Amino acid sequence: MVSLAVLAVCAVLMSSCATTTIVDEAATLAPGVTTTQDAEARMGPADSRTQYADGTVLLQWMRISAYRPGGHVAILFGPDGRMIRIHHQTRL
Numbered sequence: 295m296v297s298l299a300v301l302a303v304c305a306v307l308m309s310s311c312a313t314t315t316i317v318d319e320a321a322t323l324a325p326g327v328t329t330t331q332d333a334e335a336r337m338g339p340a341d342s343r344t345q346y347a348d349g350t351v352l353l354q355w356m357r358i359s360a361y362r363p364g365g366h367v368a369i370l371f372g373p374d375g376r377m378i379r380i381h382h383q384t385r386l
Contacts (some may be wrong), residue, residue, distance in 0.1 A: 315384050316357045317365040328377040333369060349373030358386060 319337045330353060334340060340353035351371045357364040364386035370378045 311375060313362055315363045315365045315385060316355050316367050317385050319382055320355075320367040320369065320383060323377055323380075324370070325377045325379055329375045330371050331375070333371075333377065337367070350378070351375075 316337060322336065323333055330351065333353060337355050341356050342352075344352040344353040344354075346352070350373060352368055354366070354368045358364045366382070366384045366386065367380065368382040370381045371374065372378050
C-alpha cells in the first residue's frame with residue numbers, strides 16, 4: 295500500500311517539472327511596452343545590470359537548477375526604461 299507521504303512527495307516533484315523557464319518568461323515581454331520594473335516583477339531581480347554610456351541598460355537573468363530547466367536571458371532597455379529587444383537567450 296502506498297503511503298500518503300509518498301504520494302505527497304510525488305506530487306511535489308511532478309509540480310516542479312511543470313514550471314516555466316526564464317526563457318519562457320522573457321518571451322511574454324513586449325519591446326516598446328515592457329519596462330525594467332515590469333521585467334523584474336515578472337522574472338525576479340536581474341542577476342546583472344550593465345549601464346552603457348548611451349543610457350541603455352542590459353539586464354541579465356541566469357537560472358541553473360539540478361531539478362528544473364534553466365536558462366540565461368539578456369534584455370536591452372532604452373534610456374526611457376522600456377524594452378528594446380532580447381539581446382540573448384539560451385535554454386540550459
